[in-house]
Amino acid sequence: MSANRPPSRLAAAVEARLPGIFREIEADLAGLRTRFPGTVVSSWWRSKSHNERVGGAQGSQHLAGLAVDLVPPRRDWAQAAVWLRSHRWTVIDEGDHLHAQVFRASSRVAAFVKSLSRFA
Numbered sequence: 316m317s318a319n320r321p322p323s324r325l326a327a328a329v330e331a332r333l334p335g336i337f338r339e340i341e342a343d344l345a346g347l348r349t350r351f352p353g354t355v356v357s358s359w360w361r362s363k364s365h366n367e368r369v370g371g372a373q374g375s376q377h378l379a380g381l382a383v384d385l386v387p388p389r390r391d392w393a394q395a396a397v398w399l400r401s402h403r404w405t406v407i408d409e410g411d412h413l414h415a416q417v418f419r420a421s422s423r424v425a426a427f428v429k430s431l432s433r434f435a
Contacts, residue, residue, distance in 0.1 A: 321360040321380035321435075328434040329379050332427075336417070337380065343402050344383065350398060351391040357412060358384035362435065374425025378435065381428070382416035384409075 320326065326337060348354050360380040361371060376382035387395035396406045396413055404415040418424045 318356040318359045318383075325360075325431060325434040326380065328431050329381070340380075340383070340417070343399075343404070346402070347385070347387075347395065347398060351387045351395050354385055354387040354391070354395065356383055357386055363432065372420075372425075374420075374422075374428050376416040376418065376424065376428060379428045379431050381418065382414065385413045385415060386411070387413065 320337065320341075321329065329336060344356060358369075358377060359382075361369070361375070361377040363378060366372075366375055366378055371377055377384075385395070385399075392408075392413070396408060399406045399413070399415050404417065405419050407414040407416075
């Protein structure tokens with residue numbers, strides 16, 4: 316699995332539309348790891364081919380670096396989800412990990428992510 320920040324060209328395109336977004340994401344991830352030591356970020360940015368291999372949605376926010384998959388210690392699972400939601404993340408409990416994304420899923424967000432594909 317990949318917990319990589321998006322490639323610089325894609326990151327620049329996202330930042331042009333959402334200034335400071337990666338600084339905010341990185342701050343939130345650091346805060347989460349401080350609050351819940353042992354939390355692992357198992358996936359952040361995904362290439363299109365990697366996203367297809369793992370069964371990700373076509374308009375996945377992972378493709379733009381706007382979603383992360385996290386595995387907090389089991390004892391902190393529910394509290395980590397609450398913490399993320401309090402920091403404006405949309406969180407889905409996938410059973411074996413928490414999927415957190417910047418925006419709620421919508422056709423508009425999927426179109427935004429798709430518009431960035433030429434920068435990946």
